[in-house]
Each structure stands twice: as structure tokens, then as C-alpha cells.
Amino acid sequence: MKYWLFKSEPSDWSWDDQVARGAAGEEWSGVRNNQARNAMREMTAGDLGFFYHSQKDRAIVGIVEVIAPAHPDSTADDDRWLCVDIRAVEPLVRPVTLASVKAEPALAGMALVRNPRLSVQPVAPEEWRRIRTMGGL
């Protein structure tokens, strides 16, 4: 079981959009970055991830589950890009803001803090537990 973080602009694809897809989930398509692609390649069905809103919100708002491992991204014009399928599991009771992540020394190593532009990134188990707790779960 591994943990991840998926970043999205809510005006583009929001947590509410994700929830609306229900158990069928949705392809996490459109990733055009090698590091993010490599992260998705390591995912297996059953892995869990945080759903993060960038831009105006800047907060982790929910938990998602990987329901299909990496496969070619049909929205790409060549075959080197991949996507996984994810479904919404549950929202955080309280969103965990980027500011509160940055304020927590134990989370200073997260890619969210160190490399804000990486849209799909791994999360360490201890980071996962801490953010879940901060989010009221």
C-alpha cells in the first residue's frame, strides 16, 4: 500500500467533480511531466491519495483511491504519457491548507512544500497519517 497526492486546479477538475463520478472514478489524464508520470507508473489499485486543490484553495480536501493502474493517456498525442483511474473515498472533515502543511516541521520534506509544481507526488506513511489527523479523520 502506497500513498500519493494528486493536485488539481478546482476550476479545471474539483473534488466535487471527482465525487460526482462516484465509484466509477475518472482517468487522471493530462499529466505531461515525467516525474508525475513516473509516480503514476508505480501505483497499484488500492493505493490511496490526497486530493489537493491548487490556486485559490491551496488545501488538501479529500481522499481518493487508485482503482486502475497506469495505462496510456488517451488525451495525449503520443504514447509516452500515462494516467491512472481514481475514485473519491471521503472528504477531510477539515481541509488541510498549504499554510498549515508548511507550518508543520514534520511535513517540511514533502514535495508539496519543496516542489510546488509537481502535480502527482508520493506521500510517506507518516506524512499520510499526520495529514489525516490534521484533517479530522
Next chain:
DNA sequence: GCCAACGTTGGC
């Protein structure tokens, strides 16, 4: 709206 950080492109 601005700008820093990063990735990609293309000339050499």
C-alpha cells in the same frame, strides 16, 4: 496580477 521555479524547445 506578478514573479520565481521549473521544464521544454531549438539553435548552435
Next chain:
DNA sequence: GCCAACGTTGGC
């Protein structure tokens, strides 16, 4: 293969 120029992302 290097590196300058450019485009994009995302925090502020």
C-alpha cells in the same frame, strides 16, 4: 550536448 529563450505552473 550545451544553454539561452520561452512557456507554464502555482504560490503569494
